């Protein structure tokens with residue numbers, strides 16, 4: 001990272017769902033790799049990862065572009081850029097990474113060259129205006145370049161329908177409460193613009209052609225190993241924390257028990273936790289002219 005970039009504080013993250021994004025990214029890495037494939041990254045390509053988080057996709061892209069290629073990592077949160085660089089350094093590919101501190105809500109990131117491919121996963125939905133953010137991503141591409149946007153998919157299923165604590169269907173009601181939280185957070189910001197359509201339409205409206213969608217299944221059955229279990233517990237705790245104001249008192253009490261490592265009902269004691277979810281990617285191409 002250059003000195004001028006180090007001196008830029010960036011903005012506080014609006015992003016990762018747990019305190020250990022690297023652990024979560026490791027669990028989803030197979031799905032991420034599947035979603036990266038349609039980008040068709042080749043040796044020597046110039047690629048951008050917008051919202052790299054802990055950098056697992058950036059690293060995969062850095063390996064794909066080889067020694068002659070470059071990967072720009074664009075994030076508003078300086079800590080994410082540092083994490084990404086640290087991962088690349090331990091893998092010996094940091095010289096292929098160019099960190100750029102930029103908020104995509106401020107428009108097209110100021111890169112010195114156009115990209116062959118742009119990847120962005122679980123970032124754009126943080127922006128107040130998804131159409132404007134999609135146009136900012138499109139602006140990074142050379143004519144004929146390819147964009148893959150990973151957004152949407154399905155919420156995770158980790159618990160049995162009946163945990164024996166509280167009423168059955170706890171996780172389904174958590175999804176609903178979390179969605180109400182997201183809606184309140186999204187529209188609580190001045191300038192938030194209702195998207196009113198799906199991601200494929202948003203990309204097409206931004207000017208991409210040949211837009212297609214594809215989904216990667218994440219299917220990790222019980223019993224979970226220690227690493228996956230820790231991520232599942234951290235993600236559930238984070239969802240419950242955010243959804244808290246929208247949970248009924250009995251559901252909040254059930255979650256408090258299930259997420260308390262000191263309680264006999266702690267989810268960490270269970271052998272029936274799973275991780276079943278789906279991640280969707282949308283691929284489109286910048287027209288030649």
Ligand SMILES: C[S@@+](CC[C@H](N)C(=O)[O-])C[C@H]1O[C@@H](n2cnc3c(N)ncnc32)[C@H](O)[C@@H]1O
Pocket residue numbers: 013014015016017025050051052053054057074075076077080102103104105120121122123126127
């Ligand atoms: C949920 S994390 C996703 C990380 C990773 N791409 C993944 O799929 O796991 C969101 C990332 O986008 C970044 N981000 C959120 N809003 C942004 C914005 N407006 N401009 C640039 N980066 C942003 C966050 O700092 C974080 O690194």
